[in-house]
Amino acid sequence: MQTVFVFFAGLIFGIGLIVSGMSNPLKVIGFLNLFGNWNPSLAFVMLGAIPVSFVGMRWAESRKRTMFDEPLHLPGKTHISKDLVIGSAIFGIGWALAGFCPGPALVAVGLGYLKAIVFVFAMLFGMLIHDRIKRP
């Protein structure tokens, strides 16, 4: 039952990425390229997502347990580390070059785009390289 909820969460997440335009790298780059022909649409994605997610997070955190009475797994780190900043910078560079971040790239893989498949393989390889070096 729980697995069905999780599947639907993934499905709705993906449909949201398609509806919002995030699964279209042209649009993502159109947003990041401020001095090109700027497309501000993607700012509205955050505007839509954060309030809804905020209510869910608040509700879950006040309950302290899930609807299935299981504990929450919340990230506990609060330290602003060098890794957080450098890693985010590296991610930002890659994001702008291709116009893909991880979620939308997976949605495009599901749609059968060969270029998305190549991107995702490189991305998984990049993740493995990091985890081999930093978390042996």
Next chain:
Amino acid sequence: MSLHIDFIQFTPWQSLLGGVLIGLAAALLILFKGRIAGISGILGSLMQFTNTPANHFRWRLSFLIGLLSSGFVYGLFAIVPNSQIDANYTTLIVAGLLVGYGTRMASGCTSGHAVCGLSRLSTRSAVATVTFMLFGFLTAFLFFQLI
């Protein structure tokens, strides 16, 4: 240098609606599974095979299968909008490596930090989001405006 807004491609309502769905999915995952909808974290954790119990894989795989099948399901009801990928294969490989390495180093990407983290009012996620947006804008300027 001035700002030109692309009104032809400007879709505030669709983007807002898509955002609401993304937020809803994040809310569902925390309320029913107690987990953060961070795609890079889910992918990275899936690739750690040492001494991991079976329930480590189960919810992550079902979430990913949902994500991967979203295009197909969308296609049952409407025509799926085109994903225009202009980057060549070399750029895609370099970008993919950077996105994979960077998101693991920063413990999160757009979903984990910019959606879930910001909605939990996490300072760490706010720093991450500002940083990747800033470097995204800078890179797009250098790569698409100057070169």
